[in-house]
Amino acid sequence: MGRVHKNFKVRAPDPRLAIIDERLKDVKRIFVVVSGKGGVGKSLIATTLSLILTKRGRSVGLLDLDFHGPSCHIILGTKGAMPTEEKGIIPPEVHGIKFMSVVYYVGDEPLPLRGTEISDAFTELLAITKWGRVDYLIVDAPPGMGEEVLDVIRLMERSEFLIVTTPSSLALKTVSRLTRLLLEVRAPILGVVENMRITETKLVEEHAKKFGIKYLGPILFDYNLEECFSNPKKLLGTKFARNVRDIAKKIL
Amino acid sequence: MHEWALAEAVISTILNVAKEKGAKKIIKAEIKIGTLQQIEVDVLTFAFRELVKNTPLEKTEIKLKPEEVYFKCRVCGVRWNFSNATSALGREKSEAIHFIPDLVHAFIRCPRCGSPDFEVVGGRGIWVEYIKISK
Numbered sequence: 001m002g003r004v005h006k007n008f009k010v011r012a013p014d015p016r017l018a019i020i021d022e023r024l025k026d027v028k029r030i031f032v033v034v035s036g037k038g039g040v041g042k043s044l045i046a047t048t049l050s051l052i053l054t055k056r057g058r059s060v061g062l063l064d065l066d067f068h069g070p071s072c073h074i075i076l077g078t079k080g081a082m083p084t085e086e087k088g089i090i091p092p093e094v095h096g097i098k099f100m101s102v103v104y105y106v107g108d109e110p111l112p113l114r115g116t117e118i119s120d121a122f123t124e125l126l127a128i129t130k131w132g133r134v135d136y137l138i139v140d141a142p143p144g145m146g147e148e149v150l151d152v153i154r155l156m157e158r159s160e161f162l163i164v165t166t167p168s169s170l171a172l173k174t175v176s177r178l179t180r181l182l183l184e185v186r187a188p189i190l191g192v193v194e195n196m197r198i199t200e201t202k203l204v205e206e207h208a209k210k211f212g213i214k215y216l217g218p219i220l221f222d223y224n225l226e227e228c229f230s231n232p233k234k235l236l237g238t239k240f241a242r243n244v245r246d247i248a249k250k251i252l
Numbered sequence: 253m254h255e256w257a258l259a260e261a262v263i264s265t266i267l268n269v270a271k272e273k274g275a276k277k278i279i280k281a282e283i284k285i286g287t288l289q290q291i292e293v294d295v296l297t298f299a300f301r302e303l304v305k306n307t308p309l310e311k312t313e314i315k316l317k318p319e320e321v322y323f324k325c326r327v328c329g330v331r332w333n334f335s336n337a338t339s340a341l342g343r344e345k346s347e348a349i350h351f352i353p354d355l356v357h358a359f360i361r362c363p364r365c366g367s368p369d370f371e372v373v374g375g376r377g378i379w380v381e382y383i384k385i386s387k
């Protein structure tokens with residue numbers, strides 16, 4: 001019997017997918033700040049949490065995933081920082097945080113992307129960004145449950161989700177949908193934060209109970225936040241930051 | 253040198269697929285390089301040569317083939333090509349597209365109707381067209 005040598009042509013998947021786990025391998029934990037709803041404080045919480053963890057001596061990465069409305073750079077104040085190129089892209093350290101955003105590249109230009117294009121941009125970003133050794137990678141998600149959230153679930157499997165809402169039934173309706181989605185795909189949920197509390201209500205606590213997730217406590221409405229943007233020291237001195245610190249204690 | 257990161261991704265994919273298919277030998281891999289990203293082929297080639305050392309890809313023929321990109325307006329339907337559109341972009345914007353090709357949407361508009369809503373057809377990024385293995 002002669003031996004049969006056979007050659008086969010085979011297809012290969014998107015090469016970027018093969019390298020993402022490698023890029024994230026020295027990232028210990030990934031926290032994704034989500035809501036479903038916009039304007040509830042995701043960016044402010046993600047950025048403040050990053051600053052708090054950095055202050056405690058942890059190495060922190062912050063990824064602004066809101067391609068249509070990036071905000072973390074405004075809260076942080078990035079002043080001319082730019083990623084460097086070294087067999088990939090290395091995020092610059094901004095106030096001690098390894099910070100990555102499309103803002104470095106598009107500035108204030110609108111970035112009108114459709115769903116598949118967002119997914120492509122995100123995949124590319126994950127494939128080329130070299131976070132290195134990081135204790136916490138904080139991801140600031142956009143509103144909605146489109147590409148970004150679905151891709152986080154698909155591409156960053158170790159993600160743990162921090163859900164943000166305001167104590168309003170309007171926000172909670174949308175937040176409930178997102179909570180259901182996360183539970184359905186068995187994504188780990190750190191808990192739900194009640195942001196911008198003005199008067200006391202039990203709405204968010206009840207939401208948490210209903211879904212069997214942790215209520216992480218309130219962040220009070222703070223009138224002085226606007227003047228703290230681009231000034232981390234001042235931001236860390238606010239009541240807002242104090243509330244975020246209490247929340248940090250419960251999720252670490 | 254971000255070409256290096258792309259080369260790493262390509263190599264990992266080829267190795268994964270070869271393993272999955274139970275390949276004895278990886279004879280050839282054809283890599284498509286979309287023109288949108290303006291990848292430096294010399295740098296990429298160098299990265300491949302370094303990265304395949306001491307891997308099952310050491311003797312594999314790695315063929316790089318460019319793939320032309322063009323744009324198609326979703327509003328008025330016009331098609332146009334990339335080199336005309338981007339020659340005037342300047343270094344910073346070209347670099348942005350080089351890193352994340354989709355950022356082209358921040359910088360280019362349809363030449364006929366001015367819409368930012370266009371499709372990138374053909375050569376967006378870098379991908380493995382096929383690999384040839386023996387079992």
Ligand SMILES: Nc1ncnc2c1ncn2[C@@H]1O[C@H](COP(=O)(O)OP(=O)(O)O)[C@@H](O)[C@H]1O
Pocket residue numbers: 035037038039040041042043044045071195196197219220221222223225226240
């Ligand atoms: N606890 C708070 N007190 C007062 N204003 C807040 C509070 N949290 C967020 N904000 C403000 O609400 C607005 C939306 O916050 P942002 O973080 O951009 O929300 P999101 O990222 O969810 O869209 C910002 O102007 C922010 O300063």
Ligand SMILES: [Mg+2]
Pocket residue numbers: 042043044066069071140141142
């Ligand atoms: Mg935001």
Ligand SMILES: [Zn+2]
Pocket residue numbers: 325326327328329330362363364365366367
């Ligand atoms: Zn047009």
